[in-house]
Amino acid sequence: MADIARDMDISSPGRSESYELRLKRRNATERRFRMYGVIAITLAISALAVLLITIVSKGSSAFTQAHILAEVFFDPAEIDPDGTGDMKVIAKGNYALLAKRSLYDLFPEVEGRRDKRALTRIMSSGTDLQLRDMVLDDPSLIGTTQPVWLLASDDVDMLWKGHISRDVPESDRPISDQQVAWLDQLAEQGQVDRFFSTRFFSSGDSREPELAGIWGAVVGSFWTMMVCLLLTVPVGVMSAIYLEEFAPKNRWTDLVEVNINNLAAVPSIVFGLLGLAVFLNFFGFPRSAPLVGGMVLALMTLPTIIIAGRAAIKAVPPSIREAALGVGASKMQVVLHHVLPLAMPGMMTGTIIGMAQALGETAPLLMIGMVAFIVDIPGGPLDAATALPVQIYIWADSPERAFVEKTSAAIMILLGFLITMNAVAVFLRKRFERRW
Amino acid sequence: MAAVEMEQPEEALDAKITGRGVNVFYGPKQAIFDVDIDIKEHQVTAFIGPSGCGKSTFLRCLNRMNDTIDICRVEGDIRIEGHDIYGKSVDVVQLRTRVGMVFQKPNPFPKSIYENVAYGPRIHGMVQNKAALDEVVEKSLIRAGLFDEIKDRLDQPGTGISGGQQQRLCIARAIAINPEVILMDEPCSALDPIATAKIEELIDDLRAQYTIVIVTHNMQQAARVSQKTAFFHLGELVEFDDTEQIFTNPSEERTQDYITGRFG
Numbered sequence: 055m056a057d058i059a060r061d062m063d064i065s066s067p068g069r070s071e072s073y074e075l076r077l078k079r080r081n082a083t084e085r086r087f088r089m090y091g092v093i094a095i096t097l098a099i100s101a102l103a104v105l106l107i108t109i110v111s112k113g114s115s116a117f118t119q120a121h122i123l124a125e126v127f128f129d130p131a132e133i134d135p136d137g138t139g140d141m142k143v144i145a146k147g148n149y150a151l152l153a154k155r156s157l158y159d160l161f162p163e164v165e166g167r168r169d170k171r172a173l174t175r176i177m178s179s180g181t182d183l184q185l186r187d188m189v190l191d192d193p194s195l196i197g198t199t200q201p202v203w204l205l206a207s208d209d210v211d212m213l214w215k216g217h218i219s220r221d222v223p224e225s226d227r228p229i230s231d232q233q234v235a236w237l238d239q240l241a242e243q244g245q246v247d248r249f250f251s252t253r254f255f256s257s258g259d260s261r262e263p264e265l266a267g268i269w270g271a272v273v274g275s276f277w278t279m280m281v282c283l284l285l286t287v288p289v290g291v292m293s294a295i296y297l298e299e300f301a302p303k304n305r306w307t308d309l310v311e312v313n314i315n316n317l318a319a320v321p322s323i324v325f326g327l328l329g330l331a332v333f334l335n336f337f338g339f340p341r342s343a344p345l346v347g348g349m350v351l352a353l354m355t356l357p358t359i360i361i362a363g364r365a366a367i368k369a370v371p372p373s374i375r376e377a378a379l380g381v382g383a384s385k386m387q388v389v390l391h392h393v394l395p396l397a398m399p400g401m402m403t404g405t406i407i408g409m410a411q412a413l414g415e416t417a418p419l420l421m422i423g424m425v426a427f428i429v430d431i432p433g434g435p436l437d438a439a440t441a442l443p444v445q446i447y448i449w450a451d452s453p454e455r456a457f458v459e460k461t462s463a464a465i466m467i468l469l470g471f472l473i474t475m476n477a478v479a480v481f482l483r484k485r486f487e488r489r490w
Numbered sequence: 491m492a493a494v495e496m497e498q499p500e501e502a503l504d505a506k507i508t509g510r511g512v513n514v515f516y517g518p519k520q521a522i523f524d525v526d527i528d529i530k531e532h533q534v535t536a537f538i539g540p541s542g543c544g545k546s547t548f549l550r551c552l553n554r555m556n557d558t559i560d561i562c563r564v565e566g567d568i569r570i571e572g573h574d575i576y577g578k579s580v581d582v583v584q585l586r587t588r589v590g591m592v593f594q595k596p597n598p599f600p601k602s603i604y605e606n607v608a609y610g611p612r613i614h615g616m617v618q619n620k621a622a623l624d625e626v627v628e629k630s631l632i633r634a635g636l637f638d639e640i641k642d643r644l645d646q647p648g649t650g651i652s653g654g655q656q657q658r659l660c661i662a663r664a665i666a667i668n669p670e671v672i673l674m675d676e677p678c679s680a681l682d683p684i685a686t687a688k689i690e691e692l693i694d695d696l697r698a699q700y701t702i703v704i705v706t707h708n709m710q711q712a713a714r715v716s717q718k719t720a721f722f723h724l725g726e727l728v729e730f731d732d733t734e735q736i737f738t739n740p741s742e743e744r745t746q747d748y749i750t751g752r753f754g
Contacts, residue, residue: 373593373597376597377599379555381613382585382610382613382614391609
């Protein structure tokens with residue numbers, strides 16, 4: 055022993071020069087390694103920041119909408135000429151004319167069909183619905199004159215938000231010099247302003263950007279996710295439990311396992327094609343329906359949930375199972391009383407992450423027709439619908455300038471949902487994770 | 491089957507557990523070779539032997555814990571009070587309520603101390619109401635010598651107490667279902683000497699009511715707590731005799747070598 059100690063003394067720390075050198079080099083390597091990590095993280099965070107800043111700066115203006123203040127005379131002759139007071143008659147009134155007249159009143163000097171048409175173009179083609187809804191809400195408006203903030207057209211909106219430049223030649227912009235002049239005249243009198251757009255959150259898709267909203271897509275996504283959740287959770291959790299706890303370990307279960315892992319790697323569009331061939335063409339389920347969308351996404355999400363579930367079950371220490379078996383618990387009691395409660399946070403996390411993945415999935419939904427232009431808010435999983443990512447795809451593909459900000463706004467909402475879901479997953483993991 | 495029942499081998503009349511020609515295989519590998527053993531009631535029987543000699547494997551045959559291992563196969567005849575525990579009509583769950591087990595590493599459920607002890611009686615429907623359950627829990631904890639230390643913390647997690655206390659909690663959990671036999675697989679190997687002494691004392695107390703089989707690495711422990719000792723080597727039961735006999739005057743040379751520390 056003494057010999058060894060003496061031998062070690064020769065090269066003991068701090069004594070030899072080569073040791074000092076080696077130590078320095080080792081520390082430098084360590085520092086460098088840590089720096090690589092910091093660089094990688096910085097790159098990732100700045101990429102994320104650029105993405106978020108771009109989206110927010112492009113999309114935030116979509117939450118407000120330009121309006122034009124005009125005095126609208128709710129002419130009984132156009133709404134309800136016979137004075138019936140019947141809501142059905144009132145609903146069919148010529149509100150478009152009322153809206154036009156209110157603009158003509160603002161600019162009495164405008165003459166001629168072409169100019170008048172140009173004038174009416176500064177307001178949205180949806181103003182008739184706006185006025186109609188007002189009257190349906192409160193029929194006593196008929197016969198009165200009211201100041202109304204009429205929804206401006208998307209071109210005016212874009213001009214107002216600065217997305218259309220006044221400097222470009224008239225022929226290169228969708229709004230004429232004359233229209234700009236009218237607007238400036240209105241603006242001087244404080245008759246143009248931007249308001250928070252509740253319409254964006256409450257209406258479905260539209261050809262007119264100023265009328266288009268996200269709600270139809272949100273509801274479509276909701277039904278799709280519901281169907282997906284109801285299908286994947288029971289099937290996924292049961293598969294994970296069976297494979298992990300009950301199935302014998304043999305070639306057959308190995309094959310099943312390999313295939314589940316393979317399915318998790320299959321491109322999502324393939325699941326879409328499968329859904330098209332099987333659910334739509336063979337079983338004849340309705341096209342564009344959240345039911346089918348949910349089923350297709352369930353196929354895609356199942357492997358994720360099964361794999362996460364199995365990992366969570368595997369993480370439960372075998373000693374807990376032995377303890378329960380040792381006091382005479384049956385296999386099922388072991389699983390239900392001990393393994394599942396401990397594996398639940400992991401399983402829920404896997405499920406939520408799988409759902410978040412499904413929520414952001416576009417390609418398979420395109421295949422089963424959820425890319426259709428649908429104005430109505432879906433009332434259930436069998437109605438034709440679209441989903442949030444598909445709505446983004448549709449808007450990104452639309453030529454109108456105003457859809458650019460709508461696209462970014464929709465992305466913001468989708469990201470909001472995804473971040474919320476992931477936050478819930480993290481919360482669940484932190485809250486219910488039990489240590490042993 | 492009837493023929494097998496008939497030709498019960500000659501055995502000590504007061505044997506609680508009898509093993510005859512027990513072979514255990516893990517896949518193609520044989521772990522236990524032709525073991526014959528008679529374990530008596532109200533005694534502590536210690537299994538000693540070097541690592542990998544099969545003593546734990548044999549212990550786990552006694553409550554069919556090896557069933558949970560897919561590749562494990564048990565041959566031969568193991569009887570508790572004359573009933574073949576590997577018989578077709580035997581319910582494993584039932585068997586394990588009669589043959590409790592304490593493991594090497596303390597493994598309380600990640601639940602409250604109370605729930606740990608109450609779990610067994612509850613799943614077996616051994617108590618009718620909460621008051622009776624409280625009583626069973628209290629009795630078991632008292633018997634395990636743990637009650638005084640933790641009586642104010644019954645609702646706290648069983649994983650939050652010290653290792654020695656956890657192991658006694660596991661013993662309380664095992665005796666809460668009132669087994670006849672308690673198997674202990676190196677119950678003190680993860681504990682410090684003071685906790686070990688407490689457990690050993692407890693084992694001695696429990697002997698009056700239960701039949702205890704303990705696997706241990708520690709020969710002093712075997713000498714201290716057991717009345718009978720079985721020495722396993724390479725899957726064979728080399729020698730099985732009174733503890734005193736084994737440690738003072740073993741009849742086999744291999745036993746002699748092992749207890750004097752020449753191998754193992």
